[in-house]
Amino acid sequence: MPGSIRRYLLEALEHLVVEVHTGAEVVGASDGSVIAMVDGQQRQFAAGSVVVAIGRVPNAGLADELEQAGFRVQVVGDAVEPRHMQAAVYEGAEASGVVGGV
Structure with a gap:
């Protein structure tokens, strides 16, 4: 994720008092919790929702x-x-114009 977008997202989440775990991999979820690999360790967190921001x-x-x-x-x-x-x-x-001959 580009640095400027990452910085903005982290600041916004911090402002909303959201617990952030960078570099984590979500491996499962159930009602009210999420399971993630964090620093090679499987951890379970209480969560009402999850934000996954991985870039493109x-x-x-x-x-x-x-x-x-x-x-x-x-x-x-x-x-x-x-x-x-x-x-x-x-x-x-533009591509549709090329395909359609426009």
Whole structure:
């Protein structure tokens, strides 16, 4: 997750008095609790809700495979790189024009 977004999120959660465990991996949940691996140890926390903030990484693997098979591919949205929704909507509209011949 980009540093500026991470910093903003952590500050907002701290302001709301939310217990934060960075680097934790959620492995289970039940009514009123969550089980997570934290520093190699399985721990259980009382929780009414869980915020998972892992960032985004683009994945163009399918596009690469299709291009290698000879298909024309246009990658859009977060598959290019994580950005704002407006970029994904704009690129999707542009791609639909290409597909539709507009």
